[in-house]
Amino acid sequence: MTLDELKTYIRDIRDFPKRGIVFKDITPLLAAGPALQEVVDRIADRYRGRVDMVLGIESRGFIIGAAVAYRLGLGLALVRKPGKLPSERYAARYELEYGSDTLEIHRDAFGDHSRVLIVDDLLATGGTASAAIELVRRLDGEVVACAFIIELAFLKGRARLAAPDVFALLSYASE
Numbered sequence: 428m429t430l431d432e433l434k435t436y437i438r439d440i441r442d443f444p445k446r447g448i449v450f451k452d453i454t455p456l457l458a459a460g461p462a463l464q465e466v467v468d469r470i471a472d473r474y475r476g477r478v479d480m481v482l483g484i485e486s487r488g489f490i491i492g493a494a495v496a497y498r499l500g501l502g503l504a505l506v507r508k509p510g511k512l513p514s515e516r517y518a519a520r521y522e523l524e525y526g527s528d529t530l531e532i533h534r535d536a537f538g539d540h541s542r543v544l545i546v547d548d549l550l551a552t553g554g555t556a557s558a559a560i561e562l563v564r565r566l567d568g569e570v571v572a573c574a575f576i577i578e579l580a581f582l583k584g585r586a587r588l589a590a591p592d593v594f595a596l597l598s599y600a601s602e
Contacts, residue, residue, distance in 0.1 A: 428465040434597055436462045449602045451577050453548050470574045471498035478544040478571050480504055480537045484559050488547035504536035506559050517565045521558035532562040539567040550575040553584030
């Protein structure tokens with residue numbers, strides 16, 4: 428399946444979650460088995476042998492991250508919004524294109540010096556992924572890469588990420 432074919436599974440929802448935002452909805456992609464498989468395979472194949480742990484960002488990053496971790500035979504760490512993780516945790520606050528939020532990770536999510544692949548559905552301004560990178564580093568992990576299904580390149584979020592490899596399958600140069 429080509430990248431142009433994969434783009435046909437992304438639906439634009441205007442004015443969501445607030446006026447002026449064009450939300451890139453991946454649920455049609457998730458519902459199409461061959462498209463979902465293509466996304467997971469492309470990400471997993473790119474990082475095979477380079478990482479020890481996959482980290483999924485709440486919430487769509489859980490879906491793709493879990494599938495990539497399974498494909499690679501690795502574990503999955505989670506970063507979540509506050510109040511969702513029951514054990515001792517670290518927190519990182521971040522700004523996004525329509526507000527601010529906080530992410531948390533369990534303090535024992537993975538071992539020291541783990542090579543981590545951060546996975547999420549979308550790279551916009553880079554705030555969410557930057558917070559995840561900060562949390563990996565607080566656990567003495569090494570961020571090998573950040574992988575996304577979609578990048579909104581016009582928001583320049585890639586420039587905010589202190590990661591050696593930032594990869595997105597699909598890129599949008601404008602809204």
